[in-house]
Amino acid sequence: EAQVTQNPRYLITVTGKKLTVTCSQNMNHEYMSWYRQDPGLGLRQIYYSMNVEVTDKGDVPEGYKVSRKEKRNFPLILESPSPNQTSLYFCASSWTGQTDTQYFGPGTRLTVL
Amino acid sequence: AQSVTQLDSHVSVSEGTPVLLRCNYSSSYSPSLFWYVQHPNKGLQLLLKYTSAATLVKGINGFEAEFKKSETSFHLTKPSAHMSDAAEYFCVVTSYSSASKIIFGSGTRLSIRP
Numbered sequence: 001e002a003q004v005t006q007n008p009r010y011l012i013t014v015t016g017k018k019l020t021v022t023c024s025q026n027m028n029h030e031y032m033s034w035y036r037q038d039p040g041l042g043l044r045q046i047y048y049s050m051n052v053e054v055t056d057k058g059d060v061p062e063g064y065k066v067s068r069k070e071k072r073n074f075p076l077i078l079e080s081p082s083p084n085q086t087s088l089y090f091c092a093s094s095w096t097g098q099t100d101t102q103y104f105g106p107g108t109r110l111t112v113l
Numbered sequence: 114a115q116s117v118t119q120l121d122s123h124v125s126v127s128e129g130t131p132v133l134l135r136c137n138y139s140s141s142y143s144p145s146l147f148w149y150v151q152h153p154n155k156g157l158q159l160l161l162k163y164t165s166a167a168t169l170v171k172g173i174n175g176f177e178a179e180f181k182k183s184e185t186s187f188h189l190t191k192p193s194a195h196m197s198d199a200a201e202y203f204c205v206v207t208s209y210s211s212a213s214k215i216i217f218g219s220g221t222r223l224s225i226r227p
Contacts, residue, residue, distance in 0.1 A: 033215065035217070040122070040219060040220075041219055042119075042203055042217040042218050042219040042220045043157075043203065043217040044217065045214060045215055045216070045217075048214070048215070058214060058215075059214070059216075090156070090157070092157075097207060097214075097215060098145055098207045098208065099145045099162075099164040099207070101147075101159045101162065102147075102149075102157075102159070102215070104156045104157040104158075105156065106156050107156060
């Protein structure tokens with residue numbers, strides 16, 4: 001089954017404790033991205049990657065890191081989480097970033113205390 | 114630069130009546146436009162997309178949207194609302210000039226009255 005998986009689905013952590021949210025897709029897509037969803041703001045792109053070893057900043061990259069060492073995986077790293085990073089996070093993949101359908105993961109609800 | 118504005122944060126209609134969700138965009142180059150739907154506590158699913166072919170685009174579940182370049186609009190419509198249409202809807206814009214960024218609107222919550 002074609003899918004995007006994220007782990008964990010729910011996470012409660014404390015300020016400053018490094019965490020990683022994993023994302024994996026099995027569709028051989030080249031384009032992957034991370035979003036955060038906050039009430040009234042829609043989804044905002046954090047980082048995106050057009051292919052292996054190619055990543056770039058979206059609209060809200062501060063406080064986040066990503067890497068793309070393999071085509072299928074695109075982990076999101078919060079090295080020192082803060083309460084303003086409490087949000088719902090989605091990973092997505094597609095063939096390209098411009099004209100193709102994005103396939104979304106189920107979301108990760110993160111709470112930073 | 115590009116941006117997208119969803120003109121209504123909440124729309125409420127009666128079951129069986131038409132639905133109109135409004136979206137205006139700004140893009141320096143030819144845009145691609147999408148509508149995605151998010152049902153409560155679920156992920157996002159593509160409803161339809163415009164990528165410079167026919168300006169009237171038909172999607173799933175009876176939804177359609179018309180790309181109007183002169184009005185910079187991409188409104189989503191459905192002739193007859195169903196209870197299962199209650200969800201949040203997002204208008205999305207991309208373009209080849211945008212360095213591959215993808216811009217979402219702030220969303221419109223659609224409620225259906227019995």
